[in-house]
Amino acid sequence: MRFVIKPENHKTATLSSQATADAILEIATNMSKDNITDKIYRESYGDPDEKRSRVEDQLALSYHNKCAYCERLAKADIEHYRPKKKVAEDNAHNGYYWLCYEWTNLLPSCVKCNREGAKHSKFPIIGNRVYTPSFLANNQLDEDHQKAQNNPLMNEIPYLLHPEVDNPDLFFGFFIDPSGNGIRIKGVDTQNRGDGTIEVCLLNRQELRLERVENVINPFKQSVESAFVMLGDGIYNDDQFVQQIIFQINQLIINASNEKSTHTLLRKFIVKSHQNFSAIVLPYLASSIRNIVLAAFKSI
Incomplete structure (x- = not known):
């Protein structure tokens, strides 16, 4: 993981459109999770060699075609940092459905870090969880409150580090696996957010230890x-x-x-x-x- 600056102007035209803003407002107002579509947050298109994604293409500008979590070169899933439909640790939570198309909530993740027993819908926190979106007096969504770097989302203090918000240098160290099977990553911060990120994304799986x-x-x-x-x-x-x-x-x-x-x-x-x-x-x-x-x- 490395600290990433992902410009707002790298968003695709579809994500930036008024139609998408209207769709988010409808989903947020009515909690209509079934209306969330990957046609917007992925924007798939045909390519002679493979199925591609316009959102992935734009994320690649900042992430250089690497997974946001393990930094392997990989074809990315479009990962929702805060899960959009449910939260594994909280059965009462309906997911962060209002962040389904939010640019700061979209990250490129390899299949191993995102699915296959790793992150998926996990999102453990230290602070106070946000359950519902914030609206302005005119019933429009408060766009500032949707940003990962702003409160109230920042007050959740997620165990999972956000590469565009948290500086990974402050949270991790490395050591040689005692059994000789590669190099392990370890958390070094007092809140155990480094260790929490390792646990959520399985950052000490064997393939990563050996790849290092x-x-x-x-x-x-x-x-x-x-x-x-x-x-x-x-x-x-x-x-x-x-x-x-x-x-x-x-x-x-x-x-x-x-x-x-x-x-x-x-x-x-x-x-x-x-x-x-x-x-x-x-x-x-x-x-x-x-x-x-x-x-x-x-x-x-």
Whole structure:
């Protein structure tokens, strides 16, 4: 997960239309959940290679075709951050039906994070749950109260972090799985919202643990170990070897700031300090080269 700024003007013409505003008002006024249609919040269209979505296309501008929760490159579900028809933890709740077409409530999510035993209609909170929409004196919806970053929705304090509202850097850390099966993410905040997000979206499922190693650690490991082989073969002299190690570390740092990279949160965590680098990267390197690589990291 990374912090995302999703511009309002990236909304599709349909989501921005008066017809959609009228449809939302009717749904909110009459609690007519059956009238919610994916023709509006998804806007599917034909493509020679696959069925696509205009809303997904617009979300991809900010999310770079990645899942909002796990940051894998994936064909996205159009995910309702606050579930539109029911809330798993609250049988008395009718779902956030009035947010069905709200731009700040729509996120791109991979199938694994959204369905398949993960998020779906789960939405646990710490604060006070909002049960009904807010209306103005003229019986129109209060549009400000529909925004995820505004009260009263903010006062719910959801366990599930919103990548456009919450800075993930403040909520997560990483550690190597004790069984050797990849890298685990952990919550570090005092309200346990990081852990809550991990639980809701199953962010420690095996495929993710292993992908973090494959996509982030292994390219660095292979490049560094190749440099040592080239030094031993006489292809690099000592100065060239040191510069190559420093170059690879700088690539780690650059990719941590590249929004298009996968698993940017892990990348940022690794390069934040030599302690993090030592804990996450060094155990994957041959013991004979760890001190040399760590010294190079500290020199930058």
